Amino acid sequence: MADLFKWDQDLLSGEAYDELLTRLEAGGAGSPAGRFYHVCYGRPDHLKIVDVWDSPRHFQEFAEELMPVLVDLGGKPMEADVCPVYDISRPPWKGTATPGCLLARFEPPGMNGSQYEEIMKRLAEAGYGEPPERLYHVCYREERGLRMISVWQNGQAYRACFEQVVRICLDLRIPGVPLAEPAVQDVHHLIDGSPLVPSSRS
Structure with missing residues (x-):
């Protein structure tokens, strides 16, 4: 079983997203357990994200690492649409x-x-x-x-x-x-x- 998490909102600019990846990698959270796929797509000023996770629990564990960095870069924590x-x-x-x-x-x-x-x-x-x-x-x-x-x-x-x-x-x-x-x-x-x-x- 797996769940798809998708964010259709404007999360971060392309520059901020790239910095987010760099910081997560430096903090040891670049390849979180339980995440099968991560796709970031759209215009540089309107990026969207689709993730596939093996369980909501693993996503929540990752979110604890993600959210402080996201907020520091000017992003807004937003709820994902979750689909089986x-x-x-x-x-x-x-x-x-x-x-x-x-x-x-x-x-x-x-x-x-x-x-x-x-x-x-x-x-x-x-x-x-x-x-x-x-x-x-x-x-x-x-x-x-x-x-x-x-x-x-x-x-x-x-x-x-x-x-x-x-x-x-x-x-x-x-x-x-x-x-x-x-x-x-x-x-x-x-x-x-x-x-x-x-x-x-x-």
């Missing part, structure tokens, strides 16, 4: 994002588990099951259905995969999904330093 993770997949990659990486946030109306499973199955059959250009993919559950966030090395690879998703959805007659264009933004920083999270599909 449904599925995670990624290639065998570790490191930080290179310039030009993109985050795609896909929020199709009313997608359910069986639809998601069929889409992923057909993507694999078409050769898009684990594209090497996709650094990170997480599917999580909100009240309105399943949502997806993925990080890509470049826009060309992302568009090719998404066009395949649209074709699959049209073939399966999944209403609404082909009309839901993902929101795409630049990645500022990506940290992936943990093993694969066991799927919590249900």
